Amino acid sequence: MNPTTILYIVLAISAMSYLFDQALDYLNLKAQRKDIPDEIASFYDKEKYIKSLDYHREQTRFSFITSAFSFVISFSMLLFGGFGWVDAMLRPYFDNEIVLALGFFGVIIISSDILTLPFQWHSTFGIEEKYGFNKTTVKTFVTDKLKGYLLGGLIGGTLLALLIFSINWIGPNFWVWFGILAAVFILFINMFYTTLLLPLFNKLTPLGDGELKNAIEAFAKKVDFPLDNIFIMDGSKRSKKANAFFSGIGKKKKIVLFDTLIENHTTDELVAVLAHEVGHFKKKHIVWSYVLSVIQIFFTLFILSLMVFNQDLSIALGGKVQAIHLNLIAFMILFSPISSITGLFTSMYSRKNEFEADAYAKETFSGTALSNALKKLSVDSLSNLYPHPTYVFFHYSHPPLLKRLEAINQQ
16 A cells, blocks of 8 residues: 555544544433432432532543544644654654654653643543542642653653564564563563552552451451452542552462542451452453453564554655654554454453452352442442443443442342
């Protein structure tokens, strides 16, 4: 295909993807209902439920604006050769292709973030503040931004440099070796996320002795879960929304509880939430998710190897010469329909895993406590009780609350 044809295809994919996502958001917005399901009527008063509908309505309408803005910018960059212009502007200053690519993506990413900064600000200090979720201070907001740039530059920049180096040095077979490197990197992150990365943004405090710690340790011993440490994370530093997770591979597992989770739940409910997380471990979901992600990485890199040396891709984006960084952008857009399909299967697999983890928590601890915990989490986060089935199919990695409660009651 010639560069013009490639450009038309890239533009068509971008436009169709945008319109499809907006249609899904519209369907989901229209699926709202004012009746409160009997299953959670005792947890949700009418006033707070109406507030949740307002919250989702405002979020969705705001996303229409932000998505339209981002689409116009990115579409214009493609249509008028903006990416090629950035490449041409930077090229006289960098002789090394790796450094040129790092500078190119640095300019694109930081410029994009600056352009969308007013929207991020309104989302945090406007919408989230209005509905009582935001706990982020201006200082934390700015600090998070700076840390994000630094971390993104170190990790993302290093991986990008290694990718371009392997493409230039190894040639078409780079996908095998870089795939191995990426697999090792993901494994490393899974093992040391709580130890190395999370403390950069949040404070982790060991859970003190008491009823909750005793209950968690008793459950871990009962199901032979290799528990290493239990931490409380200052999630309230940024939001009132709650969560829990564990990290680590092998015999060293760390459980992390948001402080907001502890504040709003009983001991039994907290142990039930952890039993759900342990269920993922016992059912091998984490291992298989890792295997599937590695397979997806190798597949993506293989397809990239068939396109990354094509000069027409660079020219289609406005470049004057072949540039790997321009080809990477073209590839990400051209590959997006395939990645959307693989993402569908990943989401379906994830929803299946959630049902299985719920079943494990009911079987080994308490279905009632888990149901109550899920209801409280839904109420506290003003979650959508009636998402459109099509929206769920394309976007949800977890089943909707009512489906989960139905499954727990039937098990």
